[in-house]
Amino acid sequence: MTHHHPPADVLFDYAAGTLSEGEALAVAAHASLCSRCAREIAMLEAAGGSLVDVAEPMAISHGALDAVLARLDEPIVIAPRQPELDAETRRVVPKPLHAYVGRSLKELPWRTVGRMYEEVRLPLPAKGPKVSLMRLKPGTLVPRHGHRGQEWTVVLAGGYHDGGVSFTRGDFDAKDASHRHQPRVDDDGECLCLVVLDAPLKLTGTIGLFVNPFLRI
């Protein structure tokens, strides 16, 4: 059961199409695990549909229909290929992420960062936020840090506590520049998260100063 959802603004912007690809990925991943938000998005998209209904029609050039009819039999250039994923990956990773993850979790090129967690960067446009999968061992205490921009986390497996609040599978954790925090991974298992980061982290403690060069988040 998910307890933490994206802010209402974010769901609205998702439906309107104003989020970046990476942000939209985080929202889609959460909504795939949360029927409340999936329902809200369906409602907002229906609002978009009703705006199409009432949109002022603009004259289309002559021949536009013929031009499209002539293209109907064109072969489809690239059919989006669904990667082959093992059963564990399909169970844990929500569908919208599959094409980005591309491989089963155990075959991904995990990179260990600062002896603290493992990370795989997902292929998304460089102009947008940085999007990664992160995997942390049970009981890991992440050094206290703040943010220069927004940090969105969607928990895919396991869980963590942050400031007395529990985050588990499906939860959407939105932090912005005003937050400083120190999450601790729960003891009962590894934690796998999708993390969408708008700007580099800013570490605040002394451990932070030490880890900083390795973090490269």
Added chain:
Amino acid sequence: MVASAKRASTMLAGQSLTHEQLGALVHAVAVNRDRAAFAALFQHFAPRLKGFGIRRGVDAAAAEELAQETMLTVWRKAETFDPAKATVSTWVFTIVRNKRIDLFRREGYPEVELSEVAEAADDGESPEQSVSLSQHGQVVRQVMKDLPPEQMKIIQMAFFEDKSHSVIASELKLPLGTVKSRIRLALSRMRAALPEDARV
């Protein structure tokens, strides 16, 4: 279904089609690759989609390209349309939204697959409880029609003109809080109008 598609596809261009007629046309495209049905859909949607593109700040030629590419996707993906999940207009809205991002931003736009949610969401709602969302479009449409103009205006600016809440606030010379609360009011009207059991 096919008979009503025939009826619908022979309707005169420019006449407004009902949700059922649009659904029958998409069905005819999906099942029979019916070009006449596609032409009727084109005549209904392409001028509206062009209008949508213009509102989004692209020039006429690019707006027409957006309309054409969107309709081509309607043809190619007709079999993915599920009348239990959305009305045709809602489905076309998500296609044009994503196509616009693809053409003008060169990005993808990950979508939620509603059919996967009930199963994956471990929140106590069994798939048996999942009731169709097909009424959503009609209910929401009615609510939108009755919205106070100041709420409608803001929703249109966000959906059609690709404007963030803060840009809308500065253009309308309103405090950001007012823009947000008008959106919140409009959405709570929609939620209130939807049936309790319209779960995903």
